[in-house]
Amino acid sequence: MKLIKQHPILQFSHGRRVKFTFDGREMEGFEGEPIAAALHANGVRILSYTEKHKRPRGFFCAIGKCSSCFVIVNGIPNIRSCITPLKEGMIVETQHGRGVFRQEAQEDED
Amino acid sequence: MKTDLLVIGGGPAGLCAALEAASFGCKVVIVDESLSLGGQLIKQTHKFFGSSVEYAGTRGIEIAKFLIEEVSKKDGQIAVFLNTTAIGYYAEEKKIACMTNEEKFFSVEPEKIVVATGALEKLIPFPGNDLPGVYGAGAVQTLMNVYGIVPGERVLMVGAGNIGLIVSYQLLQAGVQVAAIVEFAPKIGGYWVHAAKIRRLGVPIYLRHTVKRALGTNHVEGAVIQAINEKGEWCGEEKQIDCDVICLAVGLSPSCELLWQAGCEMKYVPELSGYVPKRDETMRTTNPNIWVAGDASGIEEASSAMIEGKIAGLSVSHSLAKVDDTTFTQRLASYWKELALLRGGETAKRVRAGIEKVLSKSSQNQFFEFENNIKASDYSSQNSTDPDFSSGVLPEHIVESFTPPHELWKHKKGGLVIIECPQSIPCDPCHTNCPTGAILPFSNINDMPKIDYSKCSGCALCVASCPGLACFVADLTHGEQTAILKIPYEMLPRPQVGQEVLCLDRRGEPLTTGKVIRVQEPKKDKTAVVHVVVPKSLVMKIRAVKVMENG
Numbered sequence: 001m002k003l004i005k006q007h008p009i010l011q012f013s014h015g016r017r018v019k020f021t022f023d024g025r026e027m028e029g030f031e032g033e034p035i036a037a038a039l040h041a042n043g044v045r046i047l048s049y050t051e052k053h054k055r056p057r058g059f060f061c062a063i064g065k066c067s068s069c070f071v072i073v074n075g076i077p078n079i080r081s082c083i084t085p086l087k088e089g090m091i092v093e094t095q096h097g098r099g100v101f102r103q104e105a106q107e108d109e110d
Numbered sequence: 111m112k113t114d115l116l117v118i119g120g121g122p123a124g125l126c127a128a129l130e131a132a133s134f135g136c137k138v139v140i141v142d143e144s145l146s147l148g149g150q151l152i153k154q155t156h157k158f159f160g161s162s163v164e165y166a167g168t169r170g171i172e173i174a175k176f177l178i179e180e181v182s183k184k185d186g187q188i189a190v191f192l193n194t195t196a197i198g199y200y201a202e203e204k205k206i207a208c209m210t211n212e213e214k215f216f217s218v219e220p221e222k223i224v225v226a227t228g229a230l231e232k233l234i235p236f237p238g239n240d241l242p243g244v245y246g247a248g249a250v251q252t253l254m255n256v257y258g259i260v261p262g263e264r265v266l267m268v269g270a271g272n273i274g275l276i277v278s279y280q281l282l283q284a285g286v287q288v289a290a291i292v293e294f295a296p297k298i299g300g301y302w303v304h305a306a307k308i309r310r311l312g313v314p315i316y317l318r319h320t321v322k323r324a325l326g327t328n329h330v331e332g333a334v335i336q337a338i339n340e341k342g343e344w345c346g347e348e349k350q351i352d353c354d355v356i357c358l359a360v361g362l363s364p365s366c367e368l369l370w371q372a373g374c375e376m377k378y379v380p381e382l383s384g385y386v387p388k389r390d391e392t393m394r395t396t397n398p399n400i401w402v403a404g405d406a407s408g409i410e411e412a413s414s415a416m417i418e419g420k421i422a423g424l425s426v427s428h429s430l431a432k433v434d435d436t437t438f439t440q441r442l443a444s445y446w447k448e449l450a451l452l453r454g455g456e457t458a459k460r461v462r463a464g465i466e467k468v469l470s471k472s473s474q475n476q477f478f479e480f481e482n483n484i485k486a487s488d489y490s491s492q493n494s495t496d497p498d499f500s501s502g503v504l505p506e507h508i509v510e511s512f513t514p515p516h517e518l519w520k521h522k523k524g525g526l527v528i529i530e531c532p533q534s535i536p537c538d539p540c541h542t543n544c545p546t547g548a549i550l551p552f553s554n555i556n557d558m559p560k561i562d563y564s565k566c567s568g569c570a571l572c573v574a575s576c577p578g579l580a581c582f583v584a585d586l587t588h589g590e591q592t593a594i595l596k597i598p599y600e601m602l603p604r605p606q607v608g609q610e611v612l613c614l615d616r617r618g619e620p621l622t623t624g625k626v627i628r629v630q631e632p633k634k635d636k637t638a639v640v641h642v643v644v645p646k647s648l649v650m651k652i653r654a655v656k657v658m659e660n661g
């Protein structure tokens with residue numbers, strides 16, 4: 001992970017290391033830190049693609065305002081990954097477009 | 111859930127509002143969207159300006175720690191809900207709907223509300239501004255200063271206001287390169303001393319330049335910048351910047367959705383950076399149950415946000431009959447006095463003009479007199495067209511004004527102080543930390559420091575405590591040709607005694623090497639004072655040292 005090793009002013013105390021997956025790839029992050037921060041530390045820059053032009057979107061505001069960091073977490077789309085804490089075993093996926101609830105998607109297929 | 115006061119937003123303004131109200135016996139609920147209290151304070155590694163009576167000279171992170179601790183001491187009286195967004199105001203039910211962790215909903219039924227929701231980052235249009243790698247300055251701070259994650263290898267900073275300047279310095283502290291800062295205006299918008307700190311470390315500031323496009327398809331792989339003429343048109347050659355992050359520090363907008371929804375009368379005020387609510391002198395909006403404080407009331411900075419928070423907390427307590435009239439009036443007047451001082455400097459002119467537009471007329475007569483009382487003068491007005499001065503480099507022609515008197519200086523063991531603080535800003539730690547009385551008391555904290563050189567011992571406590579890192583000491587008695595320069599230092603690696611370091615001028619150009627003979631940390635606050643031996647002829651030129659790669 002791309003972590004700051006030494007800092008002249010700050011000391012970082014991270015939480016417990018936990019495993020999660022992003023688009024099926026296993027990754028590690030710190031429990032309780034934002035999902036987006038964990039993804040960034042693992043080198044993930046693209047979090048979602050826009051609906052119409054399929055433009056890649058990444059981390060932008062980090063305060064839950066800009067919608068750029070929407071991802072799918074455990075099947076639920078439109079999760080603001082910049083302010084949602086990481087938990088052990090989370091299944092995180094890149095979001096394409098507006099996102100669909102798994103349940104609805106299931107019903108559509110039926 | 112019922113409560114006396116609901117504070118929406120647990121940043122500096124919200125925490126101060128909550129603490130003030132709690133101190134008068136109010137029951138308070140704080141909701142905040144993020145994962146910890148403190149708002150933007152938890153990312154601020156720099157020392158604050160302002161008055162030493164408040165928090166001047168203290169790092170933002172330390173102020174956050176203090177406020178959060180105070181809140182936790184009021185456990186039982188102040189309830190805190192983190193990762194909780196206030197999503198709607200229901201006027202008839204007098205309720206605020208909240209959502210925790212993106213899934214759990216509940217409502218709060220408060221008697222009164224303080225909206226301290228802060229601000230959101232502005233964006234500027236350029237092709238590729240939506241690419242991953244284009245970050246708001248706040249996001250870069252969050253990654254590196256809260257979570258210790260390297261935001262990128264090399265950053266182009268867009269905007270030389272206080273945030274752009276401070277975040278550039280913080281990037282250097284985190285070991286990230288800053289390729290350049292571009293600024294649309296013909297001069298930096300932030301405090302001059304913040305710019306000087308990064309110029310002397312070699313970061314260029316291109317005035318009247320901005321980013322033309324981001325390069326890359328999936329993420330930022332570079333940027334193109336270009337100059338702009340007075341009409342705002344592109345001019346000159348395009349210049350390619352090698353970077354993997356474009357950091358936008360182009361201003362903030364007040365976060366005021368709830369205020370709109372609650373029917374508060376709003377006004378567009380460019381000086382306050384967007385729509386803000388009209389208010390009286392107690393920060394009460396036109397909705398009698400709602401107060402506002404901090405950036406949500408107009409973009410300013412944390413020191414004034416904290417005082418606005420206290421005013422709102424005080425006024426809420428008064429409206430709930432928890433404070434008697436005398437205490438209320440006295441406190442209110444003293445808070446306004448503090449605000450007047452903070453807003454008295456050259457850089458706060460805009461804010462003053464903005465507030466005048468939204469403060470109710472009756473309040474203005476009573477509390478808005480400071481405009482006439484405060485007259486601080488500085489060098490910025492006389493040097494407003496000097497390109498060096500305008501980008502944080504002290505021009506040759508005024509260096510003389512900051513040079514100690516030579517007759518006294520040449521024999522003075524320990525040396526004399528040099529304070530390169532040419533702008534009227536609200537700040538006084540150089541005086542309050544001076545043990546000999548050489549740095550004279552401020553009649554107005556916006557004045558530039560005045561020095562009685564005969565009293566200066568060269569102790570360098572001011573060097574260690576100046577939030578702008580603008581104090582230096584030069585001792586000319588070291589040798590025939592050599593002098594000792596005492597320079598503030600907040601980077602890694604820290605120079606070691608005996609080491610040869612590069613000596614840089616005000617633009618970060620290496621002039622010579624010098625031997626480090628002492629490294630102190632007088633305030634034990636991570637600002638070091640490095641004593642380095644330099645040629646006597648260069649004491650008014652060298653302003654930074656850098657540890658060389660190979661030791």
